[in-house]
Structures are given as C-alpha cells and as structure tokens.
Amino acid sequence: MLQKDKINAFIELGKFLSQFQRNKSEKIEGVKLNELYYDRFISLIELSQSHNGWFTPEQVYFSINSWAAALTEDNLNKWISSYDFSKVNTKTIGLILAGNIPLVGFHDFLSVLISGHKVLVKSSSNDQHLLPFLANYLIEIAPDLKDYITFTEGKLENFDAVIATGSNNTARYFEYYFKDKPSIIRKNRNSVAVLNGKETTEDLVNLGEDIFRYFGLGCRNVSKLFVPEGYDFKNFFEAIFEYQDIIKYEKYANNYDYNKAVFLMSLFQLLDNGFLTIKEDASYASPISSVFYEFYKDIKDIESRLINDKDSIQCIVSNNLVSNSIPFGQTQKPKLWDYADNIDTLDFLLQL
Structure with missing residues (x-):
C-alpha cells in the first residue's frame, strides 16, 4: 500500500473529526462516509463516560478536536518530510496502549501505519472503543488498510517489535518479557x-x-x-x-x-x-x-x-525561564513531531 494513500486516509479522518465540537457538532459537506459514521460517533462519544468514568464528553471532545487539528495535509507532510521511508521492510509492531486519557495511543498507531508497518493493538480495558471505531473509518476510506490493522484482546503474538506504555511497575515486566524484541517501553512521567x-x-x-x-x-x-x-x-x-x-x-x-x-x-x-x-x-x-x-x-x-x-x-x-520549556496552556496540544519521552518513534520504526 502506498504511503500517500495512508496519508490521504488520515487527512480524511482529520476532516471527519473536525465536525465534532462540544454542544455544536455539525456535518460538513463533502466529508466522506458521514452517512455511516457521523451519528454513530456522536453516540459513542456520549457513551464514553459509561465505559470509563473519567471520559466525560468534554474530555473526549477535546481529544478529538486536538487530533482534528493535527491531522491536516500540511501537518502530516511537515512531520514526515525529514524521514526516508524508501527502505522500509514491513513488519508487525505490537502496541500495548494505556487508557488514562481518550485516544492516548493514537500517535503510536498513526506512526506505525505511516512508517509502512502493520499494527497489532492491545487496547487498555479503560479505552476499548474509540480507537477501533476510528480504525474502522480508516479501513472504509482505504480498504487496503485492513491488512495492516489488527486488534487483539489476548496475549500479543507474532510481532516483530513492540511499543508498550504502562506504570513503572508494569514497565519492568515489559522490559523482561520483551527483552528479545526491539522495543520502546514508556514509564511514568x-x-x-x-x-x-x-x-x-x-x-x-x-x-x-x-x-x-x-x-x-x-x-x-x-x-x-x-x-x-x-x-x-x-x-x-x-x-x-x-x-x-x-x-x-x-x-x-x-x-x-x-x-x-x-x-x-x-x-x-x-x-x-x-x-x-x-x-x-x-x-x-x-x-x-x-x-x-x-x-x-x-x-x-x-x-x-x-x-x-x-x-x-x-x-x-514556563515563560522561557528554562530551556526546552513550552508556553502555558500547551501541554495537551502536542504537534505530530512532539514525541512522548523525547523518543523519536518514527526513527525507531524506520530502523527495524
């Protein structure tokens, strides 16, 4: 599957997500698959708090709006412009996702697919619905993605590398369990x-x-x-x-x-x-x-x-009081190139 087709699928997803605002969601003409997904997504957002008490509609909408702002053609092209994807040997990357905030694992999901690899996702029990819904939308937009996206509720098997997020305690387990695989293990920060x-x-x-x-x-x-x-x-x-x-x-x-x-x-x-x-x-x-x-x-x-x-x-x-600081009010609005733990996820994936 060509990378440009994947990028186009995520651009369409960004347009789809841009329709949803707290108290003022409105269909935008020309957004693909609205007849199948628009009403269902609003229902899922409103039901999210019943799945996870912390996922209030306000918080879910904020996450959705953040990703809508990120998934534009300009942002995606700027993000990938400094990487060489020509030598990617497609592999399967296991993702073990956290569930502390809505769609917290979406950047890893996006990075794996954009890099040319397949993704095997084990969602957190606290966030089992939002990402699979968006994955289904992507597959409807670009059917070839069906061969690149798998969700599992059981043990991760048949993967080549892993990105796992958890507490400091679970990270020690991950480091031992995945010691023979290339990995990014994220701990508490x-x-x-x-x-x-x-x-x-x-x-x-x-x-x-x-x-x-x-x-x-x-x-x-x-x-x-x-x-x-x-x-x-x-x-x-x-x-x-x-x-x-x-x-x-x-x-x-x-x-x-x-x-x-x-x-x-x-x-x-x-x-x-x-x-x-x-x-x-x-x-x-x-x-x-x-x-x-x-x-x-x-x-x-x-x-x-x-x-x-x-x-x-x-x-x-801070207000530039220390180096590498960001302005007040921006912590929950990272850019695509703002990597968790300052580990370049795309670089890791391209080295496999």
Missing part, C-alpha cells in the same frame, strides 16, 4: 511548571488548563510547580478559580476528599481552594486533585535539576 511570580493572569489561567485537563491523569499534565522563595499563591488561586466546576465530577471529588484527608491525617501543611490542594513536596508525581510545589533560590539550580531528572519529566512549562 510527569510535567512541571517553573514560575517566577511575573506571570500574567492569562498565563496562570492557561496553567490551570495544563493542570486540570483530563482531570490531571495524563503525563503531560502539570503536577509540580517550582516557585521562587516567598512566592504568594494568591494570584495563582484566583486565576484557576474558573476551573472550580471540576469538583462537580464525582470521581474527581472522591479523589479530592480522600487525598485531602490523607494529607491532613499525616499533618502535612496544605493550601486548599475547595477543589485543589497544593503541598510542598520534593516528588514530581502528585495525586489527582493535588499539585506539589517547591521553592527555589536560583533558576539555574532548577534548570540543572530538570536536566538531571529528564527521564522523569514529560513537559516543562
């Missing part, structure tokens, strides 16, 4: 924000997006703040107040109540606004509904630490 107290209200509102999107369940969610000594959190709390409705979601509220109680019983000092607790802590990984923070004296010390801890960090957010 967290994202951080570095502040200096000069951030605008808009910056801090956007930081709230980095914290609360997907209820904080993603590795690209900010879970740790580095702030200068004497930092006053008043402006931060005022800016993020617009996210207060998050506490209305039962699963989030239950985590907020539980984690706050644990902190208080342990006599930790907390700052609390009724839907988020912040706690001084050296760790990067904070529990749902909480963000950790640390004070710093010299920004250079933070930059050195983040370099040393790069294997634990997914994204760094």
